[in-house]
Amino acid sequence: MTSSIEDKLLALKALEQEYTGQIDFIYIDPPYNTESALEYYDDGFEHSIWPSMMKYRLMLLKTLLAHTGAIFVHIDDNEQAYLKVLMDEIFGRKDFCGQFVWEKKKKSFFWMLNITT
Secondary structure (H helix, E strand, O other): OOOOHHHHHHHHHHHHHHHOOOEEEEEEOOOOOOOEEOOOOEEOOOOOOHHHHHHHHHHHHHHHEEEEEEEEEOOOOOOHHHHHHHHHHHHOHHHOOOOOOOOOOOOOHHHHOOOOO
16 A cells, blocks of 8 residues: 555654654665556656755654754755755754765666775
């Protein structure tokens, strides 16, 4: 059974009363907006809808996050620039620490190493 994006929002909202300001680490993997039909969520939002959908969720997550907490967001190039602007607006530009860039390759790096013993 899959859950809708609205179901996930309701679950997030339910955490707010008990966990406001108490979460030390948040990791989210929002829709990348690649226009794909995935099993667990819709990944084909219109670009004009995606930022407002994310803004509301990020504002909720900020209320859950402890003052010293950290949030990590897994995103690809489709919406990365817009996500950065939203994160700056909601969490503060001065609080941005950096980004990890992962380059997908056909073979994992581990198998490309020439290890000798």
